[in-house]
Amino acid sequence: MTVNHHSPSGTNLLQTALAKPYHYRRSGRYYLRLRPQGTVKGFFTLSLRTTDKATAMTISDDILSTLKAYHLDNPEASWDELRERLIEFAEYNLTMAHGDSSLVAYEMINDEHHLALRKASAKLPLSINQQRAVSKALEILEASQERMRGRSGKLVEIVKDLNGESCGTSVALSLPLSVSALSGLTFKDLSALYMAERKDSIQVSTMRDVKSSCEAIGTILGDLDMKTHTREDMKNLRNKLLEDRKPSTVKKLLTRLSTVMDWAVNNGYLDKSFDKGLKPTKGADSSREAFSQDQVKALMAHAKSLPVDAWQRWALSLGVITGTRIEELRQLTKADVKQVSGVWVIDINRNDGKTVKTKNALRVVPLTDGAYGFDLQAFLEFVRKADSRLFTLGAGQFSNVLNGALRDVLSLKADRTQTFHSLRHSLAGALKAAEVPVGTAESILGHASGSISYDLYGAGSAVEVKRMAEALIEALSEG
Incomplete structure (x- = not known):
């Protein structure tokens, strides 16, 4: 747990009782703020790593219960008191259910928590019992990370050992990271x-x-x-x-x-590094292969055979004619399908808590009616009937369903050289074959520094959108 701590002089936040926490949202993401009792100046701010309120509240409850495990406001806490809390912490981590978003969030929060506890052990005046609890908590966090990758054996053993240890047993203190150990950096x-x-x-x-x-x-x-x-x-x-x-x-x-x-x-952690010039050149081109025209046509033929209200039909079709990344596609909302200068587009943006890979990925991509049989009016009717998001599955399930469809329809190899992402390579190849200017192709694919977003339209944006639309019509004409 890495925290931003702003502490008044003389206040040790790790040994001060905490006031009632509160939550807030910034740029769509939820945060938890904690402060010591008796002051309005010192506080911790933790990112909860999610834009989903229910997930944020679950993560928040977990963090608060974990903080209590160390009795940070009570240096006189006995080992028996600390051990009882550690058992609760370990058993909760072993048995809690995860979704795709919470798996990502908890993995990152556990890593940050691990780093902060190591620094606390090395630098802060914790009691022997607190040090012992921190050492055991580090083991629990490491085992919890393994459990979230499907390997729960270590965490099961820790829970068993904590429950089986007799109260009052004297165990020699073993610090996870001493001050002297900080002189070396792995x-x-x-x-x-x-x-x-x-x-x-x-x-x-x-x-x-x-x-x-x-x-x-x-x-x-x-x-x-x-x-x-x-x-x-x-x-x-x-x-x-x-x-x-x-x-x-x-x-x-x-x-x-x-x-x-x-x-x-x-940042002064190292004097020098010796990592330059190591990258292999032979065989280092991307292992992802584009789909052939025959494969693309077969995929679109499959998509068109699906009902007009089936989300898979439109997810596959948009992948073919726009080359969007799969996560960009999954997050599309009803409001992201719009007209710009008379051209129907999808808008890749960060509105409503959506994320993109880089700022250059913010862009609009024209929809090419008739490309490989794409029916724009039928798609707009699908959008009209949608609630808010066009696709409701979580990231992992969305990817699994679409990539599974590709494997089934095209009988793909299991080596993942061709996946949904290969559709971007296919469109890039089509744009190149049509001799589309590099800048226009990059704007379509979200690589160019001058990509367009809804919030950044300039005086020449109408011209650029029409130029992209014409480029896509030319590139997709074979379909």
Whole structure:
């Protein structure tokens, strides 16, 4: 749990009773604010990592119960009192149900909580019992992360051990991270610090990818002290990654490595890094393959065979004719289908708590009536009958259904070289084949720095929208 703490002089927030918490919403995302009793100046602010109110309240209750586990307002708490709370914390983490959004949120909050507890153990004047509770809580958090990946064995053992331990047993204190240990920094430490600092500027979906990449790198580097790492260490990392990964995947991982290492140097954690020039070039092109024209036509033929009120029909069709990312598509609302300068478009925006991969992804994409048999009027009727969101499934289920349809209709290989994302590659290839100017193609796909959003329309936007519409008509004419 990384917190923004603004403390009045002399106030130790970790040993001060907390006033009643309250929640607020900013840019669609929910936050929890806590403050010490008796002051209006000191406070903690925690991002709850979600735009869904019900999920936010569940996460908030979980955080508050976890804080109570350490009796942070009572340094005199006995080990028996702390152990009882830790049992509740561990059992709750073991048995709680998760949806797609809460899995992402809890993974990130547990990581931040883990980092904050390690700093507290190393730097704050906690009692021996509090230190012991923090040490056990770190084990619970690590095991909870494993449980959310479907491996609950460690957490089950922790719950069993805590319940089976007799009250009053004396156990030697074992700090999870001593002050002296802070002199060395593993890649796991660096990446945790990096993600904690960037948590508010990186979208949840992107942060999930950052976290996964950093875990893969950190597993190989292990306990290597990055303050004394060598060029040979980095070359060994690259070679180890290449043992069981495609060059294109290794290239992405090493790009993430460089991002974290540059950040560490710029922020004074490292004096230098030796990660440059490592990326493989042979076979490093994207492993994602575009669909052929025959495959695209077969997919659209399947879509058109579905009922006009079936959401799958329109999700597949929009993927083909607009090249949207699957999460951009899933979040579309009724209000996002509109006319701009007489052209029907879908608007990719951040309204109502929606997220996009980058700011350049904010754009409008024209809808090409007749492309591969796309029926614009039938789609508009589907939109008219929709409540608010066009597609109501969560991210994981939405992706599974659409990619499952692709596999069934096109008999795709199991190696994931062709997925829903391949439709973007197909459209990019069609735009290139039609000799569409690069800038216009990038505006359609959301790569250009000059992409259009509903909030950023300028004097030339009408011309640009019509230019994109004409480009898509030309590119999709074969269909």
